[in-house]
Amino acid sequence: MNSKQVEIEAAEWLARLDRDPSAAELTAFDRWGATDARNAAAYARLAATWQALDRIRAIRPSADEPIDNDYLNGSLQHSRPEPLHDLLPAALQSAAADSQDSQRRPSTGLLRDFSPDCLHESSIYDSQVSKSHWPLRTSSLLRPWPLTSIAASLTIAIAYLWGMHSVGGPITFSTSIGGFQRIVLEDRSAIELNTDSEVRVALTPNVRRVELVRGEAFFEVAHDTVRPFIVSAGRTAVRAVGTKFDVRRLGNSVEVFVDEGKVSVGEPSLLESQGDLLAISIPLLTAGQSALAGGGGVQLKQIPKREMARKLAWQNQMLEFDSDTLADVAAQFNRYNRRQLVIADPRLATLRIGGYFRPTNLDAFINVLQSDFGVSVNPDGNRLLLVTAKID
């Protein structure tokens, strides 16, 4: 029997076992697998493929929303977090282009999206804006934003703070647990609020002040040398002129990391002062660096690009892990959900997890824990107790 026929048989077995196989069928399957090592190998390859496909559940916002016909029609990639041409290996792209040329394959969204100047995120973005009642001065400042049927159902507000400095007092923005909000300020700076976060914004002629009251926020600061942008979080402040950075409050300390440009980190009173003093006395963070401030000191650290992208995955309302411990992963999910993951078996704390998840879709993650990592999940009120599954 040639390898193609072996593969076809293996696929038939997989489809049959995916139903409710009878005892007789299982026996026959065992016999088939034992006949030839190549049978077992072909089956294992397809079974691995089949299991990997379970990961697409990560794109569902929750486990109980109704079936979306767009998905069935092949519009899965509208939920994608990144432009398609960044996602696929070049070889695959050209392969797709080949098949398009020869019209051999069904034309799908996949092929459409390979056009070199693909702007589909922007067009989706535009359609969202037209639904919004907020006036927009410009869209050039805004990154292409993968707004989708899923994302649109989340809280995404585009606020415009007209003449805020003339109004006076600061304006407060906040998100609840699992929430997300993007705010565009009058100076065209943008703030993105992660789950359970709050900022107070006050723009004055001399300084742009934001207080991070709780949670985490990402700042895209519009360049303005005469009006520094100062973010304070407890006893730590960050000062920028034009840059992109993230600030997160963690108990008594504050974590800052810089995606683009430079910022100064220090005590609020110091950063408020003007002049050259800043340059010598205050730690300066550049792109790719992070600072952990608290307990009277500031620790600087270099962050690899990949890790930076992971830390900022929340901007796409996603969480990305790569060999992170279950303890860290659970802590991340717990920021976004009222139901809290609790590691009841200490052996699990160091289990390494990788993957890309929607933080509000806790059920999808639980599925993966159960199916891929041998973890059992026992609900207990608002808590989900994680224990090692018994191996059968």
Next chain:
Amino acid sequence: MAARYPVNLIERNTWLAKDILVHERALRAYLGRFFKNVADVEDVLQDTYARLLSLNDSASTAVRNWHAFLFASARNVALDRIRKARVVSLDALAEMGSADVLDQTPSADETLNARQELGLLLDTIASLPARCREALTLRKLYGLSQREIAERLAISESTVEKHVAYGVRLCAERMFAKRGEPGKSDENNTLGRKGKSDEQ
């Protein structure tokens, strides 16, 4: 890079997909330099996977680098085949015997991060023929059983089963294999791979 050898079936599948099958495209390209006939490449791959999966525990825990081990195994399988059979020229045999398989380091294309992996899965599903795609989306995204899918799409259960069988093969091909023509027998396919060296 997870190099630990898996103990249970689910872990084994995860390991197979992440540490072995991701290299399949590169491995096919490598083997394609020595075999003109695609069916030969398919045979060597299947034999190679069979060898990998039948390793005993002590042998497999000794493997530090699965990528290198995979290519070395494939080369051994290929050499066996070449010695026994008639399919390749002596030049190819010489080349294969001398080529340093450890030079075949994984390229950036092969190692996908979690986000790229999700993108690839979504694209694969989206690229399936319509009915097949509907069935697999309902099965994998929504977790419907084959019976529920049959009811929803108003088709027979055996048709759903056929969609699943066909779909999983296409998915494996699109996710891991070099793209070929689905459904067409490779029996008489004498497509020369040497002319396609630009893929390497």
